[in-house]
Amino acid sequence: MTTAPDNARLSSARDTERLITFQRITAMVAASLNVQETLDAIVAATCELVGTAEALIVIRDADTGELTLHPHPAHAVPDAEADELFRRSLWDGIGAHVMRTQKPHVVNDSGEPLAGPLPVAAQAWICVPLIIQDESIGLLYALNDRPTQFSDEAVTLATLLANHAAIAIVNARLFEKTESRLRASNAVFRVTQALAQNLSVDEVLQMAVEQITLAVPSAGKAVIHLLRGEVLDPRAASRKQGRGQAPHSLAMRAGSGIAGRALARKTPQVALDTLRDPDFIDHGTGVRSLIVVPLMVDDRVMGTLSVDSASINAFDGDTQRLVVSLGHQASVAISRARLFDAMRAEKRRIEAILNHMVDGVMLLDGDGRIANVNPALIDMVRVPASQLTGQLVRDVPYPVNQFGLDLPLDGHDAVAERSVQTGEPLKKAFEVFASPVPSATAGWAGHVVVVHDVTRERELDQLKSDFISTVSHELRTPLFSIRGFVKLLTNDKVTDDKTRREFLSIVSQQTDHLAQIVNDLLDLSRLDAGRPIEMDFESVDTSAIASQVVARFQSLAGERRILLKTDVPGGLPRVRADARRLTQALVNLVGNAIKFTAEHGRVTIGAGIESPGELRVSVTDTGIGIPADALPHLFERFFQVGQPSMPRLGGTGLGLYITRQIVEAHGGRICVESTLGAGSCFWFTIPVDTPNPGGNTRG
Amino acid sequence: MAKVLIVEDDPSSRRLVEFTLQQEGFEVVTASNGLEGLDRAQSDQPDVIVMDIMMPVMAGFEACLRLKEIPTTAHIPILVLTAKGHEADRTYSLMAGADDYLAKPADPEIIAGRVRALLNKAAGGS
Numbered sequence: 001m002t003t004a005p006d007n008a009r010l011s012s013a014r015d016t017e018r019l020i021t022f023q024r025i026t027a028m029v030a031a032s033l034n035v036q037e038t039l040d041a042i043v044a045a046t047c048e049l050v051g052t053a054e055a056l057i058v059i060r061d062a063d064t065g066e067l068t069l070h071p072h073p074a075h076a077v078p079d080a081e082a083d084e085l086f087r088r089s090l091w092d093g094i095g096a097h098v099m100r101t102q103k104p105h106v107v108n109d110s111g112e113p114l115a116g117p118l119p120v121a122a123q124a125w126i127c128v129p130l131i132i133q134d135e136s137i138g139l140l141y142a143l144n145d146r147p148t149q150f151s152d153e154a155v156t157l158a159t160l161l162a163n164h165a166a167i168a169i170v171n172a173r174l175f176e177k178t179e180s181r182l183r184a185s186n187a188v189f190r191v192t193q194a195l196a197q198n199l200s201v202d203e204v205l206q207m208a209v210e211q212i213t214l215a216v217p218s219a220g221k222a223v224i225h226l227l228r229g230e231v232l233d234p235r236a237a238s239r240k241q242g243r244g245q246a247p248h249s250l251a252m253r254a255g256s257g258i259a260g261r262a263l264a265r266k267t268p269q270v271a272l273d274t275l276r277d278p279d280f281i282d283h284g285t286g287v288r289s290l291i292v293v294p295l296m297v298d299d300r301v302m303g304t305l306s307v308d309s310a311s312i313n314a315f316d317g318d319t320q321r322l323v324v325s326l327g328h329q330a331s332v333a334i335s336r337a338r339l340f341d342a343m344r345a346e347k348r349r350i351e352a353i354l355n356h357m358v359d360g361v362m363l364l365d366g367d368g369r370i371a372n373v374n375p376a377l378i379d380m381v382r383v384p385a386s387q388l389t390g391q392l393v394r395d396v397p398y399p400v401n402q403f404g405l406d407l408p409l410d411g412h413d414a415v416a417e418r419s420v421q422t423g424e425p426l427k428k429a430f431e432v433f434a435s436p437v438p439s440a441t442a443g444w445a446g447h448v449v450v451v452h453d454v455t456r457e458r459e460l461d462q463l464k465s466d467f468i469s470t471v472s473h474e475l476r477t478p479l480f481s482i483r484g485f486v487k488l489l490t491n492d493k494v495t496d497d498k499t500r501r502e503f504l505s506i507v508s509q510q511t512d513h514l515a516q517i518v519n520d521l522l523d524l525s526r527l528d529a530g531r532p533i534e535m536d537f538e539s540v541d542t543s544a545i546a547s548q549v550v551a552r553f554q555s556l557a558g559e560r561r562i563l564l565k566t567d568v569p570g571g572l573p574r575v576r577a578d579a580r581r582l583t584q585a586l587v588n589l590v591g592n593a594i595k596f597t598a599e600h601g602r603v604t605i606g607a608g609i610e611s612p613g614e615l616r617v618s619v620t621d622t623g624i625g626i627p628a629d630a631l632p633h634l635f636e637r638f639f640q641v642g643q644p645s646m647p648r649l650g651g652t653g654l655g656l657y658i659t660r661q662i663v664e665a666h667g668g669r670i671c672v673e674s675t676l677g678a679g680s681c682f683w684f685t686i687p688v689d690t691p692n693p694g695g696n697t698r699g
Numbered sequence: 700m701a702k703v704l705i706v707e708d709d710p711s712s713r714r715l716v717e718f719t720l721q722q723e724g725f726e727v728v729t730a731s732n733g734l735e736g737l738d739r740a741q742s743d744q745p746d747v748i749v750m751d752i753m754m755p756v757m758a759g760f761e762a763c764l765r766l767k768e769i770p771t772t773a774h775i776p777i778l779v780l781t782a783k784g785h786e787a788d789r790t791y792s793l794m795a796g797a798d799d800y801l802a803k804p805a806d807p808e809i810i811a812g813r814v815r816a817l818l819n820k821a822a823g824g825s
Contacts, residue, residue: 469785473753476782480804481711484719487807493722503718506711559710595755 021045022160029164035172036070042140042165043072049161050126050154052142057130057165058095059138064272064313094127099136104128104155109147124148126158130166140165177318180215184322187215188329204337205236208330212307213238215322218314219307220287224295224330225259226303232259235303257281259304262292266301268324273312289314293327297335305330360430360451362403366444368392377451380430382422403449405434417454429458463639467653474517474652478510516587520654523661524637533581533658533665539689540577542615543568546605549586553594561599564590568607575615576689577666585662588655589619589682596680597623610685614668618683625676634672635660659684701818702726704745706736706762707780708754712803716749716780719807720814733757737765740772746821747814750797752781752788760795767796776817780810 025045032038039057046055057070098105105127122143130138140162142154190211199207205224212222225232230253253260258279262269271277271290280290289309295302305327309315315323354361360377362370370388378385383397393404399420406414414434422428431452439445485503494500523533546566557564575582586605593603601622610616626634633639637657663670663684674680703725707713710731717727728743730736733750734757740748748766752759759779766772779792782803789800798820799813 469783473782476803477709477712480782481709481715483804484715484807485711488715488718499718506714510711556710598756 018049018157021048022157025161025164029168029171032168033172033175035168038168038172039070039165040072042161042168043070046140046142046158046161047072049157050142050150052125052144052148054122054141054143056141056143057138058141059130059169061313061316062137063316066313095139098127098129098139102129102131102134102136104159106150106155108149124150126150126155128155128159128162130162130169132166132170137166137169180217180318180322183215183217184318184325187211187322187326192329192333199337199340201334201337201341202235204333205330208305208326208333209236209238212305212323212326215326216307216315216319218289218309218311218319219323220309220314222305222307224303224305226295226334227263227301230255232303258290259292259306262294262304263301266294266296266299268293268320268327270315270320272315286310288312291315291320291323293324295327295331295334297331302331302334359453362388362393362400362449362451363446364393364449365446366439368404368446370396371446380422380428380451380453399428399430403430403432403451405432405449428453428455430454471517471521471652475514478514478517482507482510482514517652520652520658523658524654527637527658527661533661535578535581535665537576537578539574540579540582541574542572542582542607542617542686543570545579545583545586546607546617549583549590550605552587553590557594557603560594560597562594562597563600563602564594564604565602566605568605572607572609572615573688575686577686578662581662581665582686585659585684586617586619588659592655593619593621593623593680593682597621601679613688613690614685615688616683616685618681620679620681622679625678626672626674626680627676631672631674635670700724700726701746702728702743703814704728704730704736704739704743704748706730706733706739706748706754706759707751708732709751712751715807716810719811720749723811723815725814733759733762733765736762737769737772740766740775741769744771745775747817748775748777749810749814750777750779752779752783752792760791763792763795763797774821776821778810778813778817780805 022045025042028038028041039059043055043057047053055072059068059070060066061068094105106125108124110123122145124144124147126142128140129136130140140158142158190207205226209222209224213219216222219238222238223234224236226235227233232253255264256279258269258271258274258277258281261279269290269292271280274280274282274288274290277290287308288311291307293305295305305323307315307323354372354374357374357376360380361372361374362377363372365371369390369392373385373388377400381400383400388396388400394401399418399422402418402420405416413436416432418430418432420428420430431454433450433452434447435450436444436447485507488494489500489503494503527533543566546568550564550566553564590603590605597603603619603621606618606620608616630639635656637654639653639657660670663686667687668685670682670684672680672682703720705713705716705720705727707716707729708731713729713731717729720727728739728745730739732754736748736750737757739745750759750762754762759781763777763779766775766777776798777796778799778801779797780801780803781788781792789802792800798817801810801813
């Protein structure tokens, strides 16, 4: 027994202890964000301050209705069924009443120990509500297994401690909310950031799932599936859990499961207990909570975002809203990334086309400034790109300043031809096309200028028209004398036989000449059609052919006072050739040589061994020679050496072209060496005839 | 007897024109290119010149221009006789100083007729 002053002192000492305990709790509530630790401390303090054997805090989740217990001292976890009963017992009856009235409920002696609803067989208890903003979120029990006369002070203390618990929970919730908001906004920010970067579709998808698992701590796995026809292809999965390939990452049929429902309804689907969801397809992966958000752009579904968890009720309302919002962000990001992907591919395609185009291309912006030029244009005009881009077309160096066309305002294309001098004496003809590029809003965003080099076409046009006039001249000349002499002969204007024979001989010669021109034209048309010259090979004696050609031109050469001879050593091997064609080639070369050689000049047909298998046949003259710049074109069809100071000498311009074709058809090659004013030497090679066992050669 | 100078590089054409004009009673001298034609025109003083266009050494157009610049030949009428068949060639010939133009193949009598017409015109004019 203690005395009254002792009691008072003891009471005062106990008051101090209580005060210290209380202050510790207050400090803890203010400082700690660990709600578990704080609630454990509060229930311990309740036993100490209220003086009960046990204390218990019960928190009810507003969203899920789930109960969380914080007992003191800690109790062994009962088996699941008993646990569930126990948890519900706390809530029914007294608990529900206290929650509703928000008033402490005190029982000093229940008459007998009440087992069942409470963890201890309690006979006395105080039950006070935990209130946050006028709403009861849980209960604090102080329990004794014997009748206890609870003082008002005890009840007040219990109420104070319950308030502290509520504050601790509010603080923790606020913090958790802030933290998860931060995570959420971070995740949303990251996904939004992906929009701004030029990420590919797959990069965006991966970033989205990673951010979701970071933002939703309760998430097990986040997966994005994209629709490919009727199949949902897994395209990205979070790596958080590293459990290897779960069936979730397998392709799924788009019509089935909770995902199918999300796609069909075009709304997010939440299963807080998958086993109670009739659509859930259990792959045995232990998924108990699942959110599936359809990924949509303009009401068109592209795929799904699924977030799962191994526990039931894993996602509260905030989390669900976050996942849905991230799903929307991901949808936008995916469609943007797809657009970027398509644009990038298109850009690469256009660049590839522009870079490999033979035509020059110039892109002009709306102000008529050059935005871009392709390599072909630079190549054509020999002006560096740096002097072109950003400039107005009329201000850039020649000849590009010639390429600006005035576009008709009705949006039609403009075409023009520009002849420019790109070098001395290089003349070029360009065909310039300009097309307006419509802008997205109204009017024109600029235009595309395509520059096509038509120099070769124009040269060919010129050659062709020259050729036609040349051929007509070449045909008219023999025709003139044939017609004239025949008319004289038929009109009996020629009286003596000698003159008659002379004229008949001229007519015959001119007819041959005419026939040769016609043959050349036929050869040309055959070669133009891609057919080779027809060859009739036999063993041919080159010196005999050379002599025949010399004989044929002897009278013409004599008339022009030109010395025409052969210089062919005896004993040369025979060649394998078409005798008629070989003669034709030599006739062309000798005819040219005589034509371009002045009086008292020399023309010589030579032959010799070029190599063991080849003879070399040459026609050398002491004529006017050939300008160096004409040499490379000499064997082209229609080509004729033309110089302003030198009159054209006639001829069809086909002789050397056909001669080359003949030489090449024999398997030989033709060359020319010339010095202007001193003379020319044309030579060609021709294979020696090697007798073979088949024996179609003539010895 | 009127004298005609034929400037023509193609021997058979030259022979044809020469024979035709001789038959018509003209005295004929010949040259086988423009440069030779200039010499003959100055040395032989023909009454008419028949000139081809496409010739080596000196072409007909240039020969016409030169002949009209030389005081002793400037008055001689020139008939251009060419196988170049373009309308432009006729214009060029007249611009180069030619007095008449004939395209090959032309009948021998027509050539003779044109030469005579040029002679008459020259005689009437002087």
